[in-house]
Amino acid sequence: MKSRVSYLALAVLLAPPAHANLTIHPMRTSVGADKAAVIRIYSQSTQPQYVQASLRRVVDPAGDGEHEIGVEASEAAIAVTPSRFALAGGGNRLIRIIPLRAVEQESAYRIYFEGVRAPEEEVEAAATDTAQASIGVSLVWGALVNVVPAEGNVELELHGRTLNNTGALRVGITSVANCDAAGACAAHDVSRSLYPGASLQLPVSVETGHTLQLRYRLSGDGYREHLKVLTAPAG
Incomplete structure (x- = not known):
């Protein structure tokens, strides 16, 4: 399977030794039609720095064709505020993720945070350039944001070894566990996000008369597990 962009981030710019000028928490969150989210940015430097947030939409999330594309603010389902800000040395800043428009199916965005140069007017006024020097080598952090529809539902269809997500x-x-008519089950660990419209090849084929017990989690629902039982179609 192809490598995917880490939620942690892309190492960058110039020469070693690289150091994390900032960190973020949480690395993953969700927003809904009437529910905003927050991400806190922590400075790991003793010097002031400037941070910029950029938003990208994830296409085919968790699929073989997963990739990211830039998105105009007028087309995005969420907004990041503030998108550019000063961060004091050793300080932290709360960033809000605000829903802009309703979605019919759950979608994914990634917000990248990186150190940038100070505004020119502040650079000219500064007696020293410590804020500039602090971003010579840094890390770019990416947080995954799931956008959840107001009226979401879980609908799954099973066809042999193929599991289809037909819900929102x-x-x-x-x-997953393949269970026979007598109730004996063979469990298999599966760690995979299945987005609306996507399909997954299961490690086993569920025969007619058997059932599939599927355990899963939902965005914004913490570590709570849900159970859904699917029956293999006849024929």
Whole structure:
């Protein structure tokens, strides 16, 4: 399987030794039609720095064709505020993720935070350039944001070894169990996000008369596990 962009981030710019000028928490969150989210940015430097946030939409999230594209603010389902800000040495800043428009199916965005140069007017006024020097080598951090529809539902269809997500919500599958008519089950660990419209090849084929017990988590629902039982179609 192809490598995917880490939620942690891309090492950057110039020469070693690289150091994390900032960190973020949480690395993953969700927003809904009437529910905003927050991400806190922590400075790991003794010097002041400037941070910029950039937003990208994830296409085919968790799929083989996953990639990211830039998105105009007028087309995005969420907004990041503030998108550019000063961060005091050793300080922290709360960033808000605000829903802009409703979505019919759960989608994914990634917000990148990186150190940038100070505004020119502040550079000219500064007696020293310590804020500039602090971003010579840094890390870019990416936070995944799931945008959840107001009326989401979980609908899954089973066809042999293929599991289709026909609902409106992402399903974070943690395990599946193939159970026969007598109730004996063979469990398999599966760690995979299945977004609306996506399909997944299961590690086993569920025969007619058997059932599939699927355990999963939902965005914004913490570590709570849900159970769904699917029956293999006849024929």
